[in-house]
Amino acid sequence: MNRYVDQYIRSEEEQARASMVEQLAARFAKRAAQHDREGSFPFENFADLRESGYLKLTVPQEYGGEEISLYELVLLQERLAYGDGSTALAVGWHIGQVLHLRTTGKWPQEVFADVCRSIVQDGTMINTFASEAASGSPSRGGQPETIAVSEEGGWRITGRKTYSTLSPILDRFVVSAYIPEEECTSDFLIRRNERVSVVETWDTLGMRATGSHDVVLDGVLTGTGMRLSGKGTDDGGGWLLHIPACYMGIAMAARDFALEFARSYRPNNLGEPIASLPSVQHTIGEMEIELRTARSFLYAAADRWDREKDERPSLRPELGLAKYAVTNNAVKVVDLAMRIVGGASLSRKLPLERYYRDVRAGLHNPPMDNTVLHTLANAAIQEQPRKV
Numbered sequence: 001m002n003r004y005v006d007q008y009i010r011s012e013e014e015q016a017r018a019s020m021v022e023q024l025a026a027r028f029a030k031r032a033a034q035h036d037r038e039g040s041f042p043f044e045n046f047a048d049l050r051e052s053g054y055l056k057l058t059v060p061q062e063y064g065g066e067e068i069s070l071y072e073l074v075l076l077q078e079r080l081a082y083g084d085g086s087t088a089l090a091v092g093w094h095i096g097q098v099l100h101l102r103t104t105g106k107w108p109q110e111v112f113a114d115v116c117r118s119i120v121q122d123g124t125m126i127n128t129f130a131s132e133a134a135s136g137s138p139s140r141g142g143q144p145e146t147i148a149v150s151e152e153g154g155w156r157i158t159g160r161k162t163y164s165t166l167s168p169i170l171d172r173f174v175v176s177a178y179i180p181e182e183e184c185t186s187d188f189l190i191r192r193n194e195r196v197s198v199v200e201t202w203d204t205l206g207m208r209a210t211g212s213h214d215v216v217l218d219g220v221l222t223g224t225g226m227r228l229s230g231k232g233t234d235d236g237g238g239w240l241l242h243i244p245a246c247y248m249g250i251a252m253a254a255r256d257f258a259l260e261f262a263r264s265y266r267p268n269n270l271g272e273p274i275a276s277l278p279s280v281q282h283t284i285g286e287m288e289i290e291l292r293t294a295r296s297f298l299y300a301a302a303d304r305w306d307r308e309k310d311e312r313p314s315l316r317p318e319l320g321l322a323k324y325a326v327t328n329n330a331v332k333v334v335d336l337a338m339r340i341v342g343g344a345s346l347s348r349k350l351p352l353e354r355y356y357r358d359v360r361a362g363l364h365n366p367p368m369d370n371t372v373l374h375t376l377a378n379a380a381i382q383e384q385p386r387k388v
């Protein structure tokens with residue numbers, strides 16, 4: 001029987017990678033509960049990701065990577081999150097940013113090439129730490145309180161970043177910092193050293209194994225060439241679809257758990273599985289509508305972004321809509337899945353309560369709902385009126 005999850009696979013190559021990632025996801029699912037409970041970072045998952053070649057999926061082929069499309073990134077991230085949302089979100093920042101750098105060309109070529117070669121050879125990962133306590137989400141344009149001051153040989157950077165996903169494992173990362181002498185903000189690539197410390201602040205409701213701690217920069221020196229001020233080509237921010245792909249995977253896991261429960265749970269007052277009950281079928285139907293609608297937006301947006309290269313900046317409303325629909329519908333899907341399972345869904349022995357907590361985090365990843373609504377409203381208002 002066809003599996004719904006496979007509906008968006010388009011080729012044998014995509015099928016082969018998807019099968020490989022499903023095996024990883026199955027392994028990660030076994031470790032997820034413990035890392036969630038402890039709030040520990042799943043180093044062994046990242047060793048497996050490295051071993052499997054996952055970390056180099058979006059690296060350009062000229063540097064030894066697989067150069068996969070955004071569509072395939074979504075396909076694979078969704079499957080990874082099916083096993084463990086935290087691991088998928090965390091590695092999503094890495095492979096997503098490499099895709100973004102590949103398509104925008106916003107870093108100096110030699111810096112990007114060096115990072116790519118290191119990803120392929122050593123399993124290096126990257127992420128950007130832009131959020132701060134005082135400025136909030138960087139997507140709202142706040143000025144960082146982290147400061148960069150130029151001196152002989154480079155830039156000295158001081159500040160504190162919050163929500164620094166992957167911080168336990170990264171040996172290099174990007175930070176945004178304000179340059180007072182130029183009255184502007186810029187990104188800087190930093191190598192971890194004794195002036196960088198990770199303060200283990202990440203103790204949250206969900207996504208507990210992402211290692212999103214605070215990172216403190218105590219006058220870290222980075223080279224002159226490590227200032228990454230270029231904006232490159234505007235790609236519309238398509239890479240951020242790694243975020244809804246993750247929350248779609250969590251929703252799929254909740255849906256499949258509830259379906260299996262409905263097929264197999266036979267209360268002795270009923271004599272047949274609860275899947276036979278009209279009320280349960282109604283809830284399953286509602287779950288399918290939320291899930292399938294959002295999923296079709298997600299894949300349509302990724303596909304358009306891949307194909308319509310010259311139109312990428314104008315795809316922002318579509319990309320935002322996909323993120324909005326997926327993250328909000330995913331919250332509803334997990335809720336409906338728990339209603340199907342009933343009281344047992346609250347048990348910490350079952351994964352549903354973790355999905356319920358993890359899926360909430362999507363609302364607080366960019367672009368946030370109010371930004372998407374604003375983008376869609378502006379696009380609608382600026383539209384040429386139709387002549388009738």
Ligand SMILES: Cc1cc2nc3c(=O)[nH]c(=O)nc-3n(C[C@H](O)[C@H](O)[C@H](O)COP(=O)(O)OP(=O)(O)OC[C@H]3O[C@@H](n4cnc5c(N)ncnc54)[C@H](O)[C@@H]3O)c2cc1C
Pocket residue numbers: 089093127128129130131132135136137138140162163164165166207210212361364365366368370
């Ligand atoms: C699991 C997870 C992983 C993350 N990983 C990273 C990472 O690797 N790197 C990174 O840099 N960040 C990361 N983030 C941080 C994320 O991008 C946001 O910065 C963070 O969630 C705070 O966003 P916010 O909208 O709640 O914050 P704020 O911007 O402080 O907003 C708080 C509330 O105030 C309101 N608000 C504030 N300003 C405005 C405004 N101008 N207009 C309208 N409303 C406003 C909104 O209602 C909002 O709900 C991560 C977040 C999560 C949850």
